[in-house]
Amino acid sequence: MAVEVKIPTILRTYTGGAKTVPGDGANLSALLDDLDARYAGLKGRLITEDGSLHRFVNVYVNDEDVRFTGSLDTALSDGDSVTILPAVAGGS
Amino acid sequence: MARYGSLLEAVGGTPLVGLPRLSPRWEDGERAVRLWAKLEDRNPTGSIKDRAAAMMIAAAEADGRLTPGCTILEPTSGNTGISMAMVAKLKGYGMVCVMPENTSEERRQLLEMFGARIISSPAAGGSNQAVAMAKKLAADNPDWVMLYQYGNPANAQAHYEGTGPEILADLPTVTHFVAGLGTTGTLMGTGRFLREKVPGIQIVAAEPRYGDLVYGLRNIDEGFVPELYDDSVLTTRFSVTSYDALRRTRDLVEQEGIFAGISSGAILHAALGVAEKADKAGERADVVFIIADGGWKYLSTGAYAGSLQQAAERLEHQLWA
Numbered sequence: 021m022a023v024e025v026k027i028p029t030i031l032r033t034y035t036g037g038a039k040t041v042p043g044d045g046a047n048l049s050a051l052l053d054d055l056d057a058r059y060a061g062l063k064g065r066l067i068t069e070d071g072s073l074h075r076f077v078n079v080y081v082n083d084e085d086v087r088f089t090g091s092l093d094t095a096l097s098d099g100d101s102v103t104i105l106p107a108v109a110g111g112s
Numbered sequence: 113m114a115r116y117g118s119l120l121e122a123v124g125g126t127p128l129v130g131l132p133r134l135s136p137r138w139e140d141g142e143r144a145v146r147l148w149a150k151l152e153d154r155n156p157t158g159s160i161k162d163r164a165a166a167m168m169i170a171a172a173e174a175d176g177r178l179t180p181g182c183t184i185l186e187p188t189s190g191n192t193g194i195s196m197a198m199v200a201k202l203k204g205y206g207m208v209c210v211m212p213e214n215t216s217e218e219r220r221q222l223l224e225m226f227g228a229r230i231i232s233s234p235a236a237g238g239s240n241q242a243v244a245m246a247k248k249l250a251a252d253n254p255d256w257v258m259l260y261q262y263g264n265p266a267n268a269q270a271h272y273e274g275t276g277p278e279i280l281a282d283l284p285t286v287t288h289f290v291a292g293l294g295t296t297g298t299l300m301g302t303g304r305f306l307r308e309k310v311p312g313i314q315i316v317a318a319e320p321r322y323g324d325l326v327y328g329l330r331n332i333d334e335g336f337v338p339e340l341y342d343d344s345v346l347t348t349r350f351s352v353t354s355y356d357a358l359r360r361t362r363d364l365v366e367q368e369g370i371f372a373g374i375s376s377g378a379i380l381h382a383a384l385g386v387a388e389k390a391d392k393a394g395e396r397a398d399v400v401f402i403i404a405d406g407g408w409k410y411l412s413t414g415a416y417a418g419s420l421q422q423a424a425e426r427l428e429h430q431l432w433a
Contacts, residue, residue, distance in 0.1 A: 030331060065332055076335025078351070085319075085349035103321075103351060107335040109239035109262065110294035110320060112161065112191040112375075112431075 023051065023096050026103040034062040043102070048079065049092040051102065066104065067092075076107045120202060123162045124274045126154045128282040128400065133367040134384070136391040145391040147383055148283060148400045149370060150275070157191075157198045157226075159373075159405035160275075164297050165195035167270035168259040169203065178257050183208060185256040187246035189239060189431045190219035191405060192261050192295075197226035208256065210246040212238060215431050218409040239431065240336045261295045263339030271301025279400050280309055287390070290383040290401040292375045293317035293349060296341040298402060303345040317349040318382035320357065320375060323428030350385060352378035354432065355424040358415055360384070361407070365416075373405040374415055374432040 025043045027035050035041050041059070045051030056063035066077050072091070073079065079086045080103040086094045096102070116122045128150050132138040137145040152160035172178035183206030186196055193209035200207040207228040211220075214235035223230055231249070233242040243262065250258040261267050275298065279286055289306055291298045296317075303315035343349075354374075361377030364370040383401040390397035407416065414426045 074332060075337060076332050080351045083351050083353075085317075085351065087343060088346065088348040105321065105351065106332055107337050109187075109243050109336040109338070110292075112159075112189045112294060 022098055023100045023102050025051070025055065026101070028105055030106060031062065031065060031104065034059040034065070045096055047090075047092070047096055048081070048086055048094045048102070051096060052092070078105045078107055079103070080105070118202065119156045120166060120199065122156050123166045124155070125278065127151050128279065129370075131368050131370075134363060134380070136384075136387050142396050143394065145387050145395075145397045146399065147380075147387055148286075148398065149364075149368075149380075149403050150279065150400060151370075151403050153372065153403055153406040155195075157194050157222075158408070159191040159195065160298060160402060161191040161195040162198070163270040163274050164261060164264075164267040164295075165192060165199050167273075168261065168264050168266040169196065169199050169205075171264075171266035171269075172257060172259055178205065180204060182206070183256045185246060185250055185253070185258045186210070186261065187233075187239070187242040188261070189215045189242070190223070190409065193228055194219065194222050194226060196259070197223055197228040201227055208249075210242045210249065212242050212431055214429065216409055217412045222409070240334060243336065261297065265340070267295055267297035268301035268304070268340055271298050272305045273301075276302040276305025276309075280306065283398055283400060285398045286310060286313065286400050287397045288314045288316060288383070288386050288399040290316040290318060290379055290386065290399060292379050292402065292404055293319040294338075294375075296338050300340050300342060300345055307345065314347040314386065315345055316382055316386055317346050318375075318379045319349060319351050320378055320432065321351045321353050322431070323354070348386075350382040352381050353424075354427040355420070356381045357432070358424050358427060359420055361415065362420065364403075365407070370403060371407045372403045373407055373410055374413075374427065376401075376403045376405070379404070 023043050025041050043051045044054045052063045128148050131147040135147045155162035185208045187210045197207045209228050210231045213232040233245045306313045357374050357378035360380040361374050364372050379401050383399050387399045
């Protein structure tokens with residue numbers, strides 16, 4: 021399940037500055053394990069001690085927020101695009 | 113009703129218009145998949161924010177926080193400030209806006225014209241820093257009243273009492289409601305109302321995705337989730353890029369004659385996504401989405417000129433919602 025993962029600026033210290041990295045996994049949880057094996061410490065910035073997604077981190081699979089599609093159990097398919105973003109104030 | 117005693121009474125009651133050209137299946141019956149735009153640019157200052165501003169100020173007057181001679185303080189990238197400044201002017205309050213410096217020139221000029229004072233926050237800190245600055249200013253100036261759109265229940269209440277009931281009255285067959293996710297007030301208020309009245313309704317959020325520079329955080333813990341936000345009200349949430357938002361903004365004016373701001377293009381993008389999904393599944397859908405404001409305030413961003421790719425690149429590092 022090769023997917024493309026977009027990394028936000030504040031987490032690029034883990035990926036050697038790379039904006040986009042390839043990843044592998046049948047679901048989001050497996051993908052994060054795969055990424056952490058190559059970019060040690062990245063997973064710890066996204067997942068809290070109780071195993072859930074950090075409150076100020078949003079993850080999207082093909083632009084849809086994973087909190088509404090099964091969270092870390094969200095299934096991934098070949099060619100999916102995964103975007104990680106910090107939560108920021110919107111509105112106007 | 114088309115006659116009002118004052119501009120403040122003219123807030124809300126906006127038209128809901130069908131989009132036969134952009135809808136996947138514009139027809140009556142069990143296979144209809146129709147898009148309907150609620151034209152919130154028809155509010156007095158030209159945006160949906162008039163609803164929240166009027167309700168938040170009325171609520172603060174009712175509970176005694178806002179008294180004659182007070183100054184209102186608000187972190188805002190534009191529309192909320194413009195709405196509050198209009199209401200403040202008519203009611204005799206001062207207005208101070210804390211605004212990131214990378215917002216469009218038109219918004220600054222409008223705020224100044226309405227008599228608001230602008231305090232700029234650094235572009236690199238985005239809206240998060242504007243919120244933090246406003247909170248500090250409120251603490252340092254006890255005579256300034258911060259209504260705080262991100263956590264003020266009257267923001268969502270304006271939509272629970274206004275936007276939601278208007279949609280249900282105009283289109284009882286509504287199946288989806290799609291709006292932008294910023295303060296979350298529109299989605300929380302309208303979403304709660306429609307969930308109570310329409311079994312199975314889907315409440316869909318469209319969130320703007322900016323270029324890297326706009327996410328000016330030093331670490332994840334500087335992140336921000338509005339106090340009003342309750343994800344149990346939503347069915348799903350989409351992140352929409354500047355490119356897709358702009359593409360749909362142009363579709364709106366080219367195909368349906370609606371000259372909207374860029375966040376409305378992002379909302380249309382999410383609305384088309386759920387509409388096409390319903391069409392593929394053979395399900396009937398009446399998708400209502402919000403036109404949050406008109407395109408006038410974004411002309412200087414270059415959003416409507418030149419190639420889509422060039423215009424989208426120009427937009428990447430500006431706040432367009």
